[in-house]
Every structure is written in structure tokens, then in C-alpha cells.
Amino acid sequence: MKKVIAINGSPRRNGNTAELLQQALKGAQESGAEIELINLYSLNFKGCISCFYCKRKDKAHGTCAMKDDLTPIIERIKEADALIMGVPVYFMNLSSGMSAFIERLLFSNYIYSNEIPTVFPKSLPNAFIYTMNMTEEDVKQFGMREKFAVHEGFAGKILRAETKNLYAYNTTQFSDYDKYESSIIDPQAKAAYREEMFPRQCTAAYELGKSILAD
Template sequence: MSDQMYVIGINGSPRKRCNTGTLIEHALQGARSKGAETECINLYDFEYKGCRSCYACKREGPGYGVCAIHDDLTPILDRVTTADALILGTPIFYGSANGEMRSFLERLLFPRKSWDDWTSLVEKKIPVGIIFTMGAPDDLMKQMGYEAHLNLIEQFIRDIFGSCESVYVTNTVHVPDYSKFRMRYFDADAKIKRRKEVFPQDCEKAYSMGVRFVQGSQER
């Protein structure tokens, strides 16, 4: 059996190579720098839905703790069970994770929660990181109460997998050329400046997350 770690990145953004995708790739680069095998999965490439509230995963029998839905997400959920670390990335739509990521989390987390004693059914605890990207600047994020919603996502993940840490990336650039769009609420020049000066620091935070996840597992 190989000792090489397997780290999966899950990109919830519809734009594979923009803010969220770039940050996930930096996180996976960090993991690879320490010898891990990595894979990036783009959720928008697949057809699936969220939890159907069928409760099949709570029934007695061999299907207990396993999502009963069979669609494009099924093999992805199977691969997650073999991972040694998981790095999620989602853009923030209306103050929380976007629809594709929320549907993924429903299917990932709900079957793995015992309704007998409210404990996790996951025997293999792994580090999980989540990268939140948003066009809102820090002050607007706090004013709108985003953190309460995002902290709840972190807690749900922590309950199942044992740990979760986050990177908050704010005031991101929406489009390359703001002059072509009706987005006058935002200071386009300030956003472009921040992209050049601050976004590289955000990428370094993501890279460091990937490094730490692999190093931490190697040291255990």
C-alpha cells in the first residue's frame, strides 16, 4: 500500500480558472510540494442534485450512512472517502456558499451523521479546508453578517471530519474589464489594484494550507 497522500480539491465555481479555481490550484500545489497526489474536481462539470430527504441513509441495513442517490456525484463521493485531505472552494452568492457547493455538502455530510447519538459516522478523520471567495469587501462582509453563515458551514464540516479551517478572500475582481458592465457600485480601480497586491497573498495562504495538511498527516 502506498504511503503517498491523496488530496482532493473541490471547485464550486462555475468559472474554473478564476478566483476560486486559482486558489484551489495553489492549495493543491502546496500539497504536491510535499509529495501528495492531488485531484481537482469542478462541480459544474457534473449533473447532480442535493439531498432528496429520502432518509435511505438512515435505514437499517447495508445502505446505512451512504447516500442512496445515483448520479454524477456518486463516484465523486466515493473518491472523497479515500482522500487524506479535502480542500473545498466556493464563491459566495447571497451571503453563503453557492448552490452547487451546498448541494455537494448536503450529499457529503448528511449521510455521515448519526441520528442515534448525533456523532460522526466517519472513522477516518481528515483535515478539511474551505476557501470562501467573494466580491464583497471586508467591511461589507461584516455588515451583512456573512461570517455567521460561513462559520456554520465550517462547524458542520468539523462535526463530520474532525477539523476545518478557512481562508476568506474578499473584494475579488468579478470581471477583467469593468467598463463593459453595469457594476458602478464597486470601485473597479481599487479592485484591480487589490488583485495585483493582495490576491497573491491569498494564493500564498491557500498554498500554505496544502503544505500544512500534508505535513500534519506525515507527522502523525
């Protein structure tokens, strides 16, 4: 049985990112895959420390020298058949946990070679699901898709497979906006957008999970 691993890069276990990942995994499971959800913020790990152990000629390329909670996760990903990464956008960037995860997974398998720049052992279909308070117009204005396309490009090259993406815009941050200073946000408009769009985003995540092994 093929396996799909989802990585929740949000500190919230039951937030927007987690919900969309659950829908993606549901789609993968209904297509016959074994599934696993990993919450990054439950792990004790660091990002890359730039020791270059993974690129030394006298060592096995692609092996990270760091030993922590992420070490066995990376090994399980190498054995998986697809990877879905849930990415909350904080302060116009990836969450710090997801950024550290990408450093550890992708950079350790990237080598400075003129021939094949990756030592990842197989073709691993992969996808990014982004969640954000930003609207679609904000994303266009600040060039966020172009920014994130850079690490999507590296993921596709290093993991030797197509990288897909799904954007969930204008997500709800708080259950009660009256409790927080958020005067730039219209809670009623936000709630109306969520009521209309989040079910569609969940359906899109489900279809992504259902199709990620199709190719």
C-alpha cells in the first residue's frame, strides 16, 4: 500500500492548516493510500546549522548530521510515496517551523553538482497547502506566489517530482475578534468569506490528496 505523509507546519493542531491537511489525507485515504499526519510543533528540532556534513565527499550524501525529533521523520518521508506540506503564512513568510523543516529536508538532499543536483532516493510527488489572513489581492500585490514559487521549484527539483500548490486566502484567525486588537479587519466580512470559501478550499484540498498519487 502506498503512503502519503502530511506535515502540519502550524502550531495549531486544529486550525485552518490542519483542517485542510485532514481533507487532503481523506482524499488520499479514499484513493487507497495509507496516511500519516505529523504536527511539526510537537517535535523538538532545529533548522539547518550549515555544517555541510550532508555534502562531504567522505560521507553519505543526503545524510543530515543533526539528531533530533525530525531525524526519523525525514527517514519516513524518504520511504513515503507522496508528501503534503501545510504552510501557514506568518508575517508574509512561511512559519518558522516549516521553514526549518524545508531546510532540513531539502538542503540535506541537495548537492552542488553540475550533473544531478539531488541525492533524494526516489521521485516523491509533493504539494504545498498555504493558509493565510491575506486576501488574494494582497497576495498579488506583494508577489507572494512568485516568492513561494522559489521553494516550490527547489522541492520539485530535489524531490524529483511535480510540486503542486493550493492557496487558502483570507482565513479566520480568531474565534472572537472582539477579544483582540484587529480594527483593520471586518469580522463580518471575514465570516461571510469563510462561510462561502472555506468549504470550497476543503474540497480542493480533498481533490489534491485524492490525485497526488494519480500520476
